[in-house]
Amino acid sequence: MSRALTTFAPFRLxxxxxxxxxxxxxxxxxxxxxxxxxxxxxxxxxxxxxxSLSEAAIxxxxxxxxxxxxxxxxxxxxxxxxxxxxxxxxxxxxxxVFSLKVAFISACIxxxxxxxxxxxxxxxxxxxxxxxxxxxxxxxxxxFLLRVYAWQGFLRxxxxxxxxxxxxxxxxxxxxxxxxxxxxxxxxxxxxxxFMILPLYANLVKLDPxxxxxxxxxxxxxxxxxxxxxLPLSMPGIIAGFMLVFVPAIGExxxxxxxxxxxxxxxxxxLWSEFFSNRDWPVASAVAIAMLIALVIxxxxxxxxxxxAQEET
Amino acid sequence: xxxxxxxxxxxxxxxxxxxxxxxxxxITKKFDDFVAVDDVSLDIYKGELFCxxxxxxxxxxxxxxMLAGFETPTEGSIExxxxxxxxxxxxxxxxxxxxxxxxxxxxxxxxxxxxxGLLREGVRKAEAMERVADMxxxxxxxxxxxxxxxxxxxxxxxxxxxxxxxxxRPKLLLLDEPLGALDKKLREETQFELVxxxxxxxxxxxxxxxxxxxxxxxxxxxxVMNAGRIVQVGEPAEIxxxxxSRFVADFIGSVNLFAxxxxxxxxxxxxxxxxxLEGVIHVGHGVSCSPGxxxxxxxxxxxxxxxRARPDLPNTxxxxxxxxxxxxxLSIYRLRLPSGRHLNATQVNLSRHVEDAISWDxxxxxxxxxxxxxxxxx
Amino acid sequence: MMRASTFLVIFCVLGFxxxxxxxxSLIIFSFNESKLVTVWGGFSTKWYGELFRDPQILRAxxxxxxxAVVSATAAVVLGTLAAYVLTRFGRFRTRALLTGxxxxxxxxxxxxxxxxxxxxxxxxxQLIGWPAGRGMTTIIIAHVTFCMAYVxxxxxxxxxxxxxxxxxxxxxxxxxxxxxxxxIxxxxxxxALIAGWLLAxxxxxxxxxxxxxxTGPGASTLPMVIFSKVRLGVSPDINALATIIIAIVxxxxxxxxxxxxxxxxx
Numbered sequence: 024m025s026r027a028l029t030t031f032a033p034f035r036l037x038x039x040x041x042x043x044x045x046x047x048x049x050x051x052x053x054x055x056x057x058x059x060x061x062x063x064x065x066x067x068x069x070x071x072x073x074x075s076l077s078e079a080a081i082x083x084x085x086x087x088x089x090x091x092x093x094x095x096x097x098x099x100x101x102x103x104x105x106x107x108x109x110x111x112x113x114x115x116x117x118x119x120v121f122s123l124k125v126a127f128i129s130a131c132i133x134x135x136x137x138x139x140x141x142x143x144x145x146x147x148x149x150x151x152x153x154x155x156x157x158x159x160x161x162x163x164x165x166x167f168l169l170r171v172y173a174w175q176g177f178l179r180x181x182x183x184x185x186x187x188x189x190x191x192x193x194x195x196x197x198x199x200x201x202x203x204x205x206x207x208x209x210x211x212x213x214x215x216x217x218f219m220i221l222p223l224y225a226n227l228v229k230l231d232p233x234x235x236x237x238x239x240x241x242x243x244x245x246x247x248x249x250x251x252x253x254l255p256l257s258m259p260g261i262i263a264g265f266m267l268v269f270v271p272a273i274g275e276x277x278x279x280x281x282x283x284x285x286x287x288x289x290x291x292x293x294l295w296s297e298f299f300s301n302r303d304w305p306v307a308s309a310v311a312i313a314m315l316i317a318l319v320i321x322x323x324x325x326x327x328x329x330x331x332a333q334e335e336t
Numbered sequence: 337x338x339x340x341x342x343x344x345x346x347x348x349x350x351x352x353x354x355x356x357x358x359x360x361x362x363i364t365k366k367f368d369d370f371v372a373v374d375d376v377s378l379d380i381y382k383g384e385l386f387c388x389x390x391x392x393x394x395x396x397x398x399x400x401x402m403l404a405g406f407e408t409p410t411e412g413s414i415e416x417x418x419x420x421x422x423x424x425x426x427x428x429x430x431x432x433x434x435x436x437x438x439x440x441x442x443x444x445x446x447x448x449x450x451x452x453g454l455l456r457e458g459v460r461k462a463e464a465m466e467r468v469a470d471m472x473x474x475x476x477x478x479x480x481x482x483x484x485x486x487x488x489x490x491x492x493x494x495x496x497x498x499x500x501x502x503x504x505r506p507k508l509l510l511l512d513e514p515l516g517a518l519d520k521k522l523r524e525e526t527q528f529e530l531v532x533x534x535x536x537x538x539x540x541x542x543x544x545x546x547x548x549x550x551x552x553x554x555x556x557x558x559x560v561m562n563a564g565r566i567v568q569v570g571e572p573a574e575i576x577x578x579x580x581s582r583f584v585a586d587f588i589g590s591v592n593l594f595a596x597x598x599x600x601x602x603x604x605x606x607x608x609x610x611x612x613l614e615g616v617i618h619v620g621h622g623v624s625c626s627p628g629x630x631x632x633x634x635x636x637x638x639x640x641x642x643x644r645a646r647p648d649l650p651n652t653x654x655x656x657x658x659x660x661x662x663x664x665x666l667s668i669y670r671l672r673l674p675s676g677r678h679l680n681a682t683q684v685n686l687s688r689h690v691e692d693a694i695s696w697d698x699x700x701x702x703x704x705x706x707x708x709x710x711x712x713x714x
Numbered sequence: 715m716m717r718a719s720t721f722l723v724i725f726c727v728l729g730f731x732x733x734x735x736x737x738x739s740l741i742i743f744s745f746n747e748s749k750l751v752t753v754w755g756g757f758s759t760k761w762y763g764e765l766f767r768d769p770q771i772l773r774a775x776x777x778x779x780x781x782a783v784v785s786a787t788a789a790v791v792l793g794t795l796a797a798y799v800l801t802r803f804g805r806f807r808t809r810a811l812l813t814g815x816x817x818x819x820x821x822x823x824x825x826x827x828x829x830x831x832x833x834x835x836x837x838x839x840q841l842i843g844w845p846a847g848r849g850m851t852t853i854i855i856a857h858v859t860f861c862m863a864y865v866x867x868x869x870x871x872x873x874x875x876x877x878x879x880x881x882x883x884x885x886x887x888x889x890x891x892x893x894x895x896x897x898i899x900x901x902x903x904x905x906a907l908i909a910g911w912l913l914a915x916x917x918x919x920x921x922x923x924x925x926x927x928x929t930g931p932g933a934s935t936l937p938m939v940i941f942s943k944v945r946l947g948v949s950p951d952i953n954a955l956a957t958i959i960i961a962i963v964x965x966x967x968x969x970x971x972x973x974x975x976x977x978x979x980x
Binding site (some may be wrong): 402405406425426427428429431432433435436437439441442443451453455457500501504660 | 880
Binding site (some may be wrong): 025048049050052053055056058059060061063065066067068070071074081084136139140142143144153155157158159161162163164166167169170172173174175176177182183213216231235266269271273274275276277280281291294300302304307311312315318322328 | 721722723725727729730732733734735736737744748792794795796798799803805806808811812815816819820821822823824825826829830831833834837838840855856857861862866883891892916920921923926927937940941945948952955956959960963964966967971
């Protein structure tokens with residue numbers, strides 16, 4: 024019998040005792056992350072769902088409980104009014120549609136800008152490749168908020184761009200760029216560009232150059248090679264990048280708040296003002312739940328597309 | 337002592353009276369619905385170098401991992417040195433394993449890699465270091481004690497892995513494709529080194545390999561595996577010369593295989609007729625079969641003789657040379673029989689003068705001795 | 715006709731100008747004498763002085779750093795556990811649940827995470843009296859939760875590519891599972907743990923939305939202070955702050971690259 028067995032006898036005893044109550048070391052290790060995420064990630068959604076069904080009130084916290092005990096029985100007041108309110112007021116539906124539109128168009132632009140950059144980086148020799156990749160990553164490590172703030176300074180009517188254009192004489196009146204939808208698109212593309220480039224790069228760098236040579240050898244011109252070989256093989260990277268830009272952009276708050284106009288109503292901003300300005304917690308919760316449902320569909324579509332693309336390549 | 341009694345001492349599996357060191361009894365391993373190992377029973381004796389040989393996915397590695405304690409058998413039992421291994425985790429087993437990837441800890445020096453197992457056992461540091469030094473001497477790596485694994489060559493890494501597994505003086509050493517990652521030349525050298533170390537230390541080795549030449553060279557006995565089952569166990573020569581099935585005959589070495597049926601069934605010889613040959617195949621010994629039975633006849637390429645003049649041998653057939661592959665020490669002839677069937681024959685190049693050798697498109701006689709082939713009933 | 719590679723080079727140069735021009739202008743105007751961000755009034759470092767005399771910013775920076783260090787450390791521990799369980803424990807009952815809960819925070823909009831956690835904290839406060847009020851503790855809990863998902867993804871991909879036989883070899887040599895984890899697994903995946911920590915630290919330091927929801931009186935993080943200042947218009951001391959942050963990050967990246975080169979050479 025090995026020594027370890029006898030040396031750790033007391034250890035074993037405690038372990039077997041724990042195991043008798045179904046608490047083996049294994050289940051304890053599993054329990055820690057599961058419990059943490061269940062308490063601080065899963066249950067919060069149940070709380071949100073619950074509050075979205077209650078009525079607003081001037082109280083602390085500002086909503087009425089949906090379950091009340093009047094001494095004899097529980098009174099269940101199920102209130103779908105908040106959701107009806109979301110449907111009745113076109114503001115909310117418009118904000119959803121507008122958010123999806125902004126996120127989609129921004130993701131497309133980011134793809135068009137990011138793909139050539141990722142391609143170029145992936146085809147660069149070392150050490151230039153690492154240098155360029157670091158340059159793409161670097162802004163991500165600096166404050167996101169400050170980078171959005173930098174665009175404010177660029178876009179305002181007496182900002183860098185307008186001053187430059189006025190100085191060159193191309194315009195004689197400052198362009199209105201800040202507080203427009205244009206600024207929001209620009210801000211989203213700018214902020215999320217690294218998230219598009221990185222998965223594209225990771226995919227393109229793995230592309231076997233001999234495939235391109237084989238295509239050329241078989242008579243394809245560079246452009247034909249690109250559309251017949253490179254592009255189809257990089258589909259998983261395209262979808263991954265698209266997902267990383269499109270999904271978070273839908274719920275974006277800071278960019279429309281700082282760069283958009285008062286009528287640039289994206290859904291994240293609506294939720295924020297519903298909560299902080301109107302202090303209507305039940306409606307804010309209903310917006311959150313509706314937003315979650317609206318998010319699930321595009322995520323599912325992208326997931327499916329990704330699974331498909333991965334199977335094919 | 338008779339010759340047989342001496343042989344029984346050197347080969348405990350022959351006598352049947354010796355106690356097996358490793359007893360594997362009707363062991364089965366299922367992964368979901370896939371049966372990786374299917375009802376395998378095997379006895380391995382002390383001091384053996386036993387090879388589990390088979391293609392990829394035949395279950396040989398799973399069997400090895402069950403011995404090491406990384407997989408739990410679905411059914412059956414494993415006994416090592418009289419002790420049942422059921423419920424004993426890998427870290428408490430008297431076995432050690434050498435991994436196919438070597439699995440050297442990349443963040444530890446060679447010395448610390450080898451000492452790791454001793455320290456886990458509770459061996460004092462000073463003693464552990466002494467034993468590590470001994471081991472390093474055995475594998476001739478004294479100068480590399482302070483290096484990290486990624487500063488070693490493939491062959492050096494292989495030796496560190498071997499030293500790390502051996503330093504604990506295991507009762508049983510399990511080796512998963514120990515030479516698989518080495519190039520051909522180094523592999524041949526290392527084969528002999530491995531056997532030498534095994535003989536010096538007297539440790540029982542079980543080696544998993546897919547390389548039949550390697551298995552033939554190093555092992556005391558071979559267990560050929562296919563689709564989760566052991567299909568034949570025997571000494572290398574036995575497996576090669578007396579395969580018990582078409583699978584083994586075909587898997588070990590190369591072979592010419594004929595399907596036919598028995599026409600003459602006598603006590604001291606049988607005849608087999610096959611549509612692929614004009615005439616019958618004479619077999620110069622009795623076979624337990626019945627007249628008319630369908631069976632197979634296997635003959636190895638090196639057992640065939642080629643000649644321009646018709647020889648006086650019981651099995652002689654006309655053929656034409658289709659291709660000749662010159663290999664240096666020998667030549668492989670691809671012959672076409674009148675039936676259209678192809679045969680492979682190898683001829684040792686005894687002479688350096690190749691001008692008069694048999695060549696393409698020549699009509700020749702192919703012949704073999706009536707004891708050169710094997711009759712297979714499955 | 716323009717060659718494809720020329721087009722790519724020009725495109726890439728424009729792309730990097732797009733990425734870096736705003737950052738450069740932040741740095742340049744942080745040394746501007748004038749309060750107007752657009753007019754160059756001569757070189758000056760007065761905004762740096764102003765920054766370091768602003769107690770609100772200094773306090774917020776200190777809060778943010780504490781929150782980020784604690785959150786990143788806890789997120790690495792929890793995220794590594796989650797990744798280890800998912801890659802090494804085979805099947806268990808809550809596996810599908812854990813997989814879902816580890817990946818969902820990555821695509822969850824901040825506003826939803828923030829709102830839901832706040833509502834949870836309020837409900838918990840009512841039910842069990844903890845956490846009493848909100849502040850740094852609640853921000854840390856929130857940050858640990860969303861950062862551990864990122865750590866788990868980083869560590870999981872490293873663990874998946876780790877040769878399983880390393881751990882098996884240690885076990886074969888007599889090490890028990892806990893010992894194997896600390897002797898072999900942790901040292902081998904250490905670079906991924908460091909990367910995960912840095913990622914979590916940055917995410918925590920950068921978060922405005924979630925912190926705004928779950929914070930209470932008295933606990934303002936740096937992004938919250940920056941946001942309230944920026945909303946009111948231009949403030950050159952924010953430029954100075956941005957320059958300092960960029961300098962720290964650039965220095966960090968330089969040191970990391972240098973370290974990587976050195977370790978490769980040895």
